[in-house]
Amino acid sequence: MAERCAVIGVGQTHHKAKRDDVSIAGMVREAAKAALADAELTWSDIDAVVVGKAPDMFEGNMMPELYLAPALGAVGKPMLRVHTAGSVGGSTALVAAHLVKSGIHKRVLTVAYEKQSDSDAMWALSVPQPFAAPLLAGAGGYFAPHIRAYMRRSGAPDHIGRMVAVKDRLNAIHNPYAHLHLPDIDMKTVEESMMLWDPLRYLEACPSSDGAAAMVLAAEDSLSGGYPPAWIHGAAMRSEPTMFAGRDQVNPQAGRDCSADVYAQAGITDPRAQLDVAEVYVPFSWYEPMWLENLGFCDLGDGWKLTEAGATAFDGDIPWNPSGGVLSSNPIGASGMLRFLEAAMQVRGQAGEHQVDGAGLALGQAYGGGSQFFAMWVVGADKP
Amino acid sequence: MSPAGRTVRPVSIASFAQMQNVRRDDEHNEVEMLMPVVAEVFGTIGITKDDVDFICSGSTDYLIGGPFSFVMALDAVGVWPPRAESHVEMDGAWALYEAWTLLQEGEVDAALVYSFGRSSLGDLREILTLQLDPYYLAPLWPDTVSLAALQARALIDSGKSSEAEFAAIAARSRKDALANPKAQVAGDRSVDELLRDEYVVSPLRRHALPPITDGAAAVVLAAGDKARQWSDKPVWITGFDHRMETHSLGARDLTSSPSTAKAAEVAGVHDGPVDVAEIHAPYAHQEVIVREALGLDDSVRINPSGGPLAANPMMSAGLIRIGEAAERIRSGQAGRAVAHATSGPCLQQNLVCVLEGA
Structure with missing residues (x-):
């Protein structure tokens, strides 16, 4: 019964530490207009709008879809607001896809954003709450112990994290929208950067960005735009409880189940061999080898060996984050959608200088919370 | 229904439960508020969380005054093994809408929808x-x-x-x-x-x-055979x-x-x-x-x-x-x-x- 659904337009802002030239509405509209232009559509062609972002406290604007409705052309239309923690950019795209796949709408605009400079994410993540231990550490402090656990389990040498930090930043040089452009970065500069949360150094952490991402999703009979569509071959979300004895936060079951579901839908049995490129949520360097294992690109304990061998480099056999990834741009709510969007750009052949030659099948992955929320899709150049 | 005259897949409100609405519930956190509601919404039709394919909730962080209020609330369901789950920062009616769209695709047949909020915590x-x-x-x-x-x-x-x-x-x-x-x-x-x-x-x-009210509610949606199995009189x-x-x-x-x-x-x-x-x-x-x-x-x-x-x-x-x-x-x-x-x-x-x- 489900209709086929494809990405027919993508748009994103230039991600920066402070977009003080625009309001939140101006920023999301910038991405949305770019996506409409890419799809060769206007506001009136859109049936519904799905917007997503991370916690409202990041900007201090409660349920901001109400305020953003006119800027996103949603007046008179259905509008949904998704919030699934850091995976939200991906989940938002998936909710929009359901509106098309169900046959309810023909063309849906989906937008995700964060304007981190309007507030302080570290503060917003650490508000003391009754009956809960304060985090007081932001995301890096939360994830660092899990990275240590991964290093211990896998026996990975210390330099793997630095390799990812360098690789993704050098990739970002070829992405004009990336927040960080660090052409001089090398292993030494990463190693000499300040220790933030052992073993994570400053240059192994994502930046704090303002930015937005937008896509137009369409049904098979409503395609448009100058680039070929990126067909959705598989899509899934998974969640698991935040804490319980025995939960494996290094290699979460929800991530494994989510990828297994998506691969089954897309007919993928060997992701490393069958996928041409992957855009994966790597906010801290070590999450590349960790997710390589979680996503089944290699056996358990071997993720770091792929990174070390250059398999995930731009010229490797399975490039990861040719856009520069979350390590180069992190407008939190949009970071997941950017993964989905960059995967679509690759199979549409519109990634410019960071285009992977002949990319036909791509994975977009987003995760959030304390690694308990996952959203993924596989998009392809061929119709499923 | 849709611009294309789409055929609507019948989806039933198989079960509904709500908390006793009160001015201020000082005795329970969000999970404790939701747990009896979730138990009731499943129990009245004799099913468990394993009988639903999708979970969607609605809430807002601004009532609790902290980020991610929906995260711990999920413990009221207990999503282990991991489940397909989503959340809207909107009233639960829109969470129900999201779940309904998924059921319209025809690939899954049942969903749990819940929402909660303690309006009393702030001004x-x-x-x-x-x-x-x-x-x-x-x-x-x-x-x-x-x-x-x-x-x-x-x-x-x-x-x-x-x-x-x-x-x-x-x-x-x-x-x-x-x-x-x-x-x-x-x-x-x-x-x-x-x-x-x-x-x-x-x-x-x-x-x-x-009134200013603390409350929580849940609905089970069902389509196909499950809708008729779970109710003699589907709505x-x-x-x-x-x-x-x-x-x-x-x-x-x-x-x-x-x-x-x-x-x-x-x-x-x-x-x-x-x-x-x-x-x-x-x-x-x-x-x-x-x-x-x-x-x-x-x-x-x-x-x-x-x-x-x-x-x-x-x-x-x-x-x-x-x-x-x-x-x-x-x-x-x-x-x-x-x-x-x-x-x-x-x-x-x-x-x-x-x-x-x-």
Whole structure:
């Protein structure tokens, strides 16, 4: 019964530490207009709008879809607001896809954003709450112990994290929208950067960005735009409880189940061999080898060996984050959608200088919370 | 239903449960509030969480005053092994809409929808100000009651309603709530008596305002064989839509609700007679606006549950309207019902769900 659904337009802002030239509405509209232009559509062609972002406290604007409705052309239309923690950019795209796949709408605009400079994410993540231990550490402090656990389990040498930090930043040089452009970065500069949360150094952490991402999703009979569509071959979300004895936060079951579901839908049995490129949520360097294992690109304990061998480099056999990834741009709510969007750009052949030659099948992955929320899709150049 | 004339897959409201609505629940956290509700919504139809394919919730961080309030709430269900799950920062009625779209695809047959909110934790009247345009409106701190009062004044000035009608709506709602054991505010007071209440913000007197409510609610949606297995008398969603209006209050005619009218048209409210309507009009005067937008005549029974004037749990009051409307059909009191939910200042966003018996 489900209709086929494809990405027919993508748009994103230039991600920066402070977009003080625009309001939140101006920023999301910038991405949305770019996506409409890419799809060769206007506001009136859109049936519904799905917007997503991370916690409202990041900007201090409660349920901001109400305020953003006119800027996103949603007046008179259905509008949904998704919030699934850091995976939200991906989940938002998936909710929009359901509106098309169900046959309810023909063309849906989906937008995700964060304007981190309007507030302080570290503060917003650490508000003391009754009956809960304060985090007081932001995301890096939360994830660092899990990275240590991964290093211990896998026996990975210390330099793997630095390799990812360098690789993704050098990739970002070829992405004009990336927040960080660090052409001089090398292993030494990463190693000499300040220790933030052992073993994570400053240059192994994502930046704090303002930015937005937008896509137009369409049904098979409503395609448009100058680039070929990126067909959705598989899509899934998974969640698991935040804490319980025995939960494996290094290699979460929800991530494994989510990828297994998506691969089954897309007919993928060997992701490393069958996928041409992957855009994966790597906010801290070590999450590349960790997710390589979680996503089944290699056996358990071997993720770091792929990174070390250059398999995930731009010229490797399975490039990861040719856009520069979350390590180069992190407008939190949009970071997941950017993964989905960059995967679509690759199979549409519109990634410019960071285009992977002949990319036909791509994975977009987003995760959030304390690694308990996952959203993924596989998009392809061929119709499923 | 859709622009393409899509065939709607029948989806039933298989089960509905809600917490006892209270002014302030100091004894339970969000998980503890939800756990009995989730247990009840499964238990009344004899199923477990393993029988649903998808979970979707609605809540807002601004009630608890911290980020990710939905994260721990998921423990009320216990998603192990991991489950397909999503969350909207909206009333649970929209979470139900998201789950319904998934069921429309035909690949899964059952979903759990829940929502929760402790409105009592902060100063709700001020907190809701943060929904406003953060650059031009929120810094002026127009509070939610004052904005509703502006709308009520415009309605009186337009000649469409009166303070006496507001009082009549409040009197009827609280009287009906006497028969609703889950209601927070119930009583039998005459219109004349209510009109002697003091103004909170003119022209809104105390009775025309909703109570501040802590609450939670849950619904199980089912399609296909499961819908018939889980109920002898399924209540079907036969039409469903929601629409947004512009944010700028000055650009809207506050005495009408074109978004409700549009959603009603798309959902097919007028394709048959309406016996009962559960309207999410937190302020008494808003019932007048929504009723007109839905095109309901005087024969339609409005808010037999007492409606949001009897209990207005933030983020659940809309979902409860759908559940209450379904219960009227299940009990045989109605054959066809309309449920409405709203979000934002002065009815900015509205949802309409049409329900029918077998």
